[in-house]
Amino acid sequence: MRFVIPGGSGQVGTLLARELLHRGHDVVVLSRHPSAAPWRTVFWDAERSGPWTRELEGADVIVNLAGRSVNCRYSPANRRDILDSRVASTRAVGEAITASRHPPRLWLQASTATIYAHRFDLPNDEATGIIGGSEPDVPDTWRFSIEVATAWERTLNDARVPGTRRVALRSAMIMSPDRGGIFDALAGLVRKGLGGRAGSGRQYVSWIHEADFVEALLWIIAHDDLEGPVNVASPAPLPQAEFMADLRRAMGVRIGLPATRWMLEVGAIAMKTETELILKSRRVIPGRLLAQGFEFQFPTWPLAAADLSRRRSRPRS
Numbered sequence: 001m002r003f004v005i006p007g008g009s010g011q012v013g014t015l016l017a018r019e020l021l022h023r024g025h026d027v028v029v030l031s032r033h034p035s036a037a038p039w040r041t042v043f044w045d046a047e048r049s050g051p052w053t054r055e056l057e058g059a060d061v062i063v064n065l066a067g068r069s070v071n072c073r074y075s076p077a078n079r080r081d082i083l084d085s086r087v088a089s090t091r092a093v094g095e096a097i098t099a100s101r102h103p104p105r106l107w108l109q110a111s112t113a114t115i116y117a118h119r120f121d122l123p124n125d126e127a128t129g130i131i132g133g134s135e136p137d138v139p140d141t142w143r144f145s146i147e148v149a150t151a152w153e154r155t156l157n158d159a160r161v162p163g164t165r166r167v168a169l170r171s172a173m174i175m176s177p178d179r180g181g182i183f184d185a186l187a188g189l190v191r192k193g194l195g196g197r198a199g200s201g202r203q204y205v206s207w208i209h210e211a212d213f214v215e216a217l218l219w220i221i222a223h224d225d226l227e228g229p230v231n232v233a234s235p236a237p238l239p240q241a242e243f244m245a246d247l248r249r250a251m252g253v254r255i256g257l258p259a260t261r262w263m264l265e266v267g268a269i270a271m272k273t274e275t276e277l278i279l280k281s282r283r284v285i286p287g288r289l290l291a292q293g294f295e296f297q298f299p300t301w302p303l304a305a306a307d308l309s310r311r312r313s314r315p316r317s
Contacts (some may be wrong), residue, residue: 001221004059004104006030006044006093007066011181012174012213016063019214028055030066046089053096059104059219064093067110067152071273074141075172086152094159103164106221109156110195111168113206113233113284114276115149118142123237125287126170126229142276153229165227167220172206172233172284174213175304177312187312190248196256201241204283209298209307216286219294231286236300240278242300250305250306 003020005013008029017027017039027039030052034041044052046066056062066089068081090109097103116124117132124130133146154170175183189195208216213232220226238246248256259267261279268275286294298304 001060002026002028002058003061003063004028004030004055006048006062006064006089007110008063009033009035009041009074010069011176011178012066013063013065015174015176015178015210016065016214016217028059030055042212046085047092049092049096049099053099054263056096056100056104058102061106061108061132062093062097062104063108063110063217064090065110066090066093068252070145071277073169073269073272075273079144083148083151086148087155090152090155091159091304094155094161097159097161097164103161105163106165106167107156107159107161108169108217108220109152111153111156111170111229112145112149113170113172113282114145114280114283115153115170116282118203118281119283120204120281123283123285124231125285127287128232129284136282139276141274142280145276165224167226168229169217170229170231170233170284171213172208172231172237172282175207175277175308176212177308183307183308184312186244186247187251187309190244190251190253192252194257194259195244195248195254196258197241197244198259198278199240199261201239201258202238203245203279203281205238205240205243206237206282207243207286207301207304208232208234209296209304212296212298215297216289216294219289219292223292226288230288231284232289233284233286234296234299234301234304235285235290237283237285238301246302247305247309250302250309 009031029041030044031134068085072078117130264275
């Protein structure tokens with residue numbers, strides 16, 4: 001198959017392109033900063049039509065991953081960039097598909113599991129999950145994330161692409177052993193003895209192993225009846241305190257110092273990020289994938305953490 005991956009030069013795009021190429025697929029990455037890679041990379045500005053639109057002609061699957069990183073302080077300027085980068089790039093992809101003579105049959109659009117409400121009581125699946133934004137006593141920055149996620153999906157739904165199936169990938173944190181990723185950051189904290197309870201530690205962590213992320217996307221491609229939002233997450237989210245304890249065990253580290261909420265707030269300011277990434281309870285389960293019979297290679301965090309820790313210690317071939 002021929003895959004086109006707008007915004008595919010980041011970590012998630014790289015791991016996806018690498019695996020697709022390994023399996024013999026044709027891969028084209030659209031990037032604002034094309035660089036040498038085992039696959040072909042083409043320039044796009046992520047906002048308007050240009051020569052890049054020719055890459056969509058006859059493609060089988062578009063996987064749009066474009067969007068400014070949310071690992072920053074939510075200043076007015078950063079908020080504008082985060083929202084605009086997602087909406088504008090999604091709109092540009094939709095317009096390019098509309099103008100195609102031979103449009104792709106499937107559009108996989110990045111979304112986020114953060115769209116669901118901060119909650120502890122019940123898990124959020126696609127059918128019964130509660131969309132966030134109206135929870136009492138949550139910071140304004142958390143509501144902003146919901147606004148971004150809903151605007152992202154609304155732009156996807158508004159696109160006039162009747163011949164193309166659309167799926168919103170409500171992905172949890174994608175865990176890979178690559179340097180610079182989420183797992184690498186967490187493992188670094190553990191090595192320093194800082195991988196303990198954050199705040200109350202009750203907040204749920206939703207995650208997915210990189211192998212299951214890729215397999216889930218291929219499963220969605222193969223099942224034409226999957227349309228709309230799909231939760232791409234492991235079936236076993238767990239409280240943050242347990243999540244970090246399992247990671248410490250996998251890495252052979254006994255001690256993980258806890259951090260209170262005010263300590264996290266101070267640290268987030270120093271690191272130019274937001275505590276939402278740590279403190280929001282994301283209890284998300286892949287209802288639609290499970291109903292379709294999808295089987296996870298790494299369904300539980302201890303199993304995934306052991307594999308990722310082992311592979312992080314040696315270079316990826």
